[in-house]
Amino acid sequence: MKINILSSAKKDLVDGYLFYENRAQSIGNYFLDSLYSDIDSLIITAGIQHIVFNKYFRMLSKRFPFAVFYTIESNIIKVAAILDCRQKPAWVRKRLIKV
Numbered sequence: 001m002k003i004n005i006l007s008s009a010k011k012d013l014v015d016g017y018l019f020y021e022n023r024a025q026s027i028g029n030y031f032l033d034s035l036y037s038d039i040d041s042l043i044i045t046a047g048i049q050h051i052v053f054n055k056y057f058r059m060l061s062k063r064f065p066f067a068v069f070y071t072i073e074s075n076i077i078k079v080a081a082i083l084d085c086r087q088k089p090a091w092v093r094k095r096l097i098k099v
Contacts, residue, residue, distance in 0.1 A: 001043055001072075005079045008099050009068075012082040016066060034063040039079060042070065046077050053096050056080065069096060 005013075013035060021028030038061050049057045056069040069081040080099040083092055 001046060001075050001077055003039060003042060003077045003079065005039065006099065009079045009082050016064070016082065016084070020064075031064055035061060035066065035068070035082060038062060039068060042068070042077050042079075046070070046072055053093055056096055060085070069099075 013032060016035070017028040017032055019028075020031045038059065042059065045059070047057065049059045052058045052069075055071055057071065059068045059070070061067065065085045067083055067085050068079060069083065070077050070079045072078075081096055083095060
C-alpha cells in the first residue's frame with residue numbers, strides 16, 4: 001500500500017506544528033515526527049481502526065491528542081485530515097465534510 005497525504009491534511013500538520021512550537025521550542029518538531037510515525041504505521045495497520053462519519057477510518061495518535069482520518073481506495077491510503085481531538089465532534093464532522 002502507498003500513503004497519500006492530501007493537502008488538507010498537510011495544512012493540519014502545519015497548524016499543529018505552529019500550535020506546539022508556540023508553546024515551547026522544538027515541541028513542534030516532536031509533534032511532526034510523532035505524527036509522521038503514526039501515519040507511516042498505517043502501512044501495517046490500515047483498515048483496523050473504527051470507521052467514523054460514514055467513510056473515514058480514525059487512528060488516534062500515540063503521543064498527541066490528534067486523530068488521523070483516512071480512507072482506503074485502490075490500495076492507496078488517503079490521509080484526509082489530522083485533527084485535534086479536543087474539538088467538538090460537530091466541528092470535526094463539518095471539517096471532514098469539506099475535504
